[in-house]
Structure formats: structure tokens, C-alpha cells
Amino acid sequence: MPSRRLSVVVTRRLPEPVETRMRELFDVRLSESEAPMPREALAEAMREADILVPTLTDVIDAPLLAGAGDRLKLIANYGMGVDHIDVATARQRGILVSNTPGVLTEDTADMAMALILAVARRVPEGMAKMQEGDWPGWAPEALLGMRLRGKRLGILGMGRIGQALARRARAFGLSVHYHNRRRLHEGLEDPLEATYWESLDQMLARIDVLSVNAPHTPATFHLLNARRLKLLKPSAVIVNTSRGEVIDENALTRMLRAGELAGAGLDVYERGRGVNPRLRELPNVLLLPHMGSATREARLEMGERVLVNMQTFADGHRPPDQVVPSML
Incomplete structure (x- = not known):
């Protein structure tokens, strides 16, 4: 029997090619909204998913991480900065965090x-x-x-x-x-x-x-x-x-x-x-309204890096862009 596809929750709309590829590789719940995911919905996603794909607008602090389910093992951030994620607490709970360096x-x-x-x-x-x-x-x-x-x-x-x-x-x-x-x-x-x-x-x-x-x-x-x-x-x-x-x-x-x-x-x-x-x-x-990385090329490359991190993790290896507290 084929192995179970990992469950993924994406908190914001991403470029269509990125979402489509995620659908092909994982059991994905995509967001239909351009707005940030409400905190209650984010908490629910963290209880149910194997992988969470957040953006910089999702504040993932210690209280949210404390309520995460046992299944959540990777937070594959869509973006380079991770100051919105409590990386140290995630690590203590056995949850890996990755980002998308270099593409911006x-x-x-x-x-x-x-x-x-x-x-x-x-x-x-x-x-x-x-x-x-x-x-x-x-x-x-x-x-x-x-x-x-x-x-x-x-x-x-x-x-x-x-x-x-x-x-x-x-x-x-x-x-x-x-x-x-x-x-x-x-x-x-x-x-x-x-x-x-x-x-x-x-x-x-x-x-x-x-x-x-x-x-x-x-x-x-x-x-x-x-x-x-x-x-x-x-x-x-x-x-x-x-x-x-x-x-x-x-x-x-x-x-x-x-x-x-x-x-x-x-x-x-x-x-x-x-x-x-x-x-x-x-x-x-x-x-300006946080436009520094706002090019079509950057958004697609960010998605590609997220996919690489997710697929590497799914294959049983550490994501290449893993973030650890000592890096911060």
C-alpha cells in the first residue's frame, strides 16, 4: 500500500503553480483568503497538520506551540524572516522550522x-x-x-x-x-x-x-x-x-x-x-507597504524553496533550510 501523504495546512494564498505542486505531493488544505489566518484557525491547523506553511503575518508563539498536536513536525515558513516564530520553543517540542533564505x-x-x-x-x-x-x-x-x-x-x-x-x-x-x-x-x-x-x-x-x-x-x-x-x-x-x-x-x-x-x-x-x-x-x-520582495520571481522562488524543504522532510531528511536558535 502507498504510504500516507503528509497533511499540510497553508495559511495564506500562494502563487498558483506553488499551490498546484503542493496538491500533487501532499494532502493539502489551501487558504482561499488573502487575509491572515485568524489565531483560532491557526491553532486548529497546528493541532491537525503534519506540516504548517505560514507567512510573516502568522505569529506562532509559545502558547500556540503548546497547543500543537503530536503530528506537527515541520513549520515550513514561506519567507526568510522567522522572528514571528518562537523557534526555541518549537525545537523543544520537536518541531523543525525552515525558511527561504537567499531568494529575496x-x-x-x-x-x-x-x-x-x-x-x-x-x-x-x-x-x-x-x-x-x-x-x-x-x-x-x-x-x-x-x-x-x-x-x-x-x-x-x-x-x-x-x-x-x-x-x-x-x-x-x-x-x-x-x-x-x-x-x-x-x-x-x-x-x-x-x-x-x-x-x-x-x-x-x-x-x-x-x-x-x-x-x-x-x-x-x-x-x-x-x-x-x-x-x-x-x-x-x-x-x-x-x-x-x-x-x-x-x-x-x-x-x-x-x-x-x-x-x-x-x-x-x-x-x-x-x-x-x-x-x-x-x-x-x-x-511603502512592505514591498521589498514583491516580485513575481521572488514569490515563485520562495514557494519552490518551501516545497524543497517539505519534500526533503517527507523523505526522512532534515530540510536544507532548517533554522535553529543558534542562527538567530
Whole structure:
């Protein structure tokens, strides 16, 4: 007799080719909704499934894991970040966690570079004037921004995305500086002509543009607090395509309102969808709805990595993209 196909619950709509392949391989319950799965439904799924396929909008904490059924053995996350999953508790309960690293690198780096260009050249302010019909015509002193060539870019978090951004920045004539938990191997650092700063404070005081590319962990929560943000030049701009919790959003808002920073481009927020309303009012801020990885190619590749992790697990092996607490 054929072996029982593993039971899988998917919490959100995924690209059609990914869902179809899952149907072919597993006993899958797909979501018909674009909205996040309610917590009660998520708890029920975790009691019944062998594999759960969540997204970043599904907070899988210790209480939910405590109620998981004995069958649940793999949480195959559709996405790279896993700060919404209590990985340590999952491991204690014998539940593996996997993610989809690498597939978002180029797209997120593109978005970070786009935000740098847009904020440095005051694109949002120019767009607002045109859309409001408030353009009096060209003037020598109107909407003067920052020339990027010759400026210093500071990258906070020099992983795959940080390095991809550094390659783009070099093409625009930016000097690359970075702070990371560990210095890059010279084989990676030298081609980028990147300057490493062990002291984040010292780097912040010297750069013109700051890009946040660090994950959210207990160690990085409010890493950019009010004191550190004040180290930046008043002419500096800051962009964040990583995790909103890395920045003290209230402190950032106060500084932008006071003219202590030139501008900001944000794709992520400290409270998820709860964007600080004062940020919306600022003309020198570009706000995006978490679009960093929003390409058709990335969404399909994410699904393919999920499928590889699921099938490897079903074959009796550890998923290639397994996440363990020591990695966080």
C-alpha cells in the first residue's frame, strides 16, 4: 500500500503553480483568503497538520506551540524572516522550522537602492507637488537634494542583502561602510571596497546615508535608538527594508519633524501595519507597504524553496533550510 501523504495546512494564498505542486505531493488544505489566518484557525491547523506553511503575518508563539498536536513536525515558513516564530520553543517540542533564505536578496537590494535614490533626490516631495498641481515651474533653488557620488553609505547588517546593496551602491559612486556582528572575510570585503566599523556609533557619525539590513532579534531591538540616531548628520537620510523594530520609530519621527534628519524611506515598521500617523504627515518621508520582495520571481522562488524543504522532510531528511536558535 502507498504510504500516507503528509497533511499540510497553508495559511495564506500562494502563487498558483506553488499551490498546484503542493496538491500533487501532499494532502493539502489551501487558504482561499488573502487575509491572515485568524489565531483560532491557526491553532486548529497546528493541532491537525503534519506540516504548517505560514507567512510573516502568522505569529506562532509559545502558547500556540503548546497547543500543537503530536503530528506537527515541520513549520515550513514561506519567507526568510522567522522572528514571528518562537523557534526555541518549537525545537523543544520537536518541531523543525525552515525558511527561504537567499531568494529575496536581489529584489530587496533593488528596493533599498530605489529608496536611497528617491529620498536623497526628494522624489516624494516632487511627486506631491505635481499631483497637487502645486508646481510653479523650474527654479534654481527648488527641491535641492543630495548627489550620491562621493557620499558615504553605511550598511547596518552585511549579510546577503547588505552585500548586494553594496554592489549597487558602488556603481553609483558611493563609498561603502558597514557594521556587522562579524567582519566579512577579505574575499568578500575587498571587491566591495568596504570599510568595516566595529563601533556602530563611530560609523553613524561619519556617513551620509544609512541602510538598515539587520534582522530583528533581541540584540537588535531599537539598536538605532534616540541616542544613536542623533549621531547622524542632519543632512543624512535613512532607509529600512529589513525590520521595523530595529529603529525606535518614535525617536526617528521626532527627528524628522525637527529637521534633524534630511529624510527617510521605510518599507517596514515597528508595529507592523500600525504606521505612526505622524510619519504619514511628513513630506520628507517615503512610506511603502512592505514591498521589498514583491516580485513575481521572488514569490515563485520562495514557494519552490518551501516545497524543497517539505519534500526533503517527507523523505526522512532534515530540510536544507532548517533554522535553529543558534542562527538567530
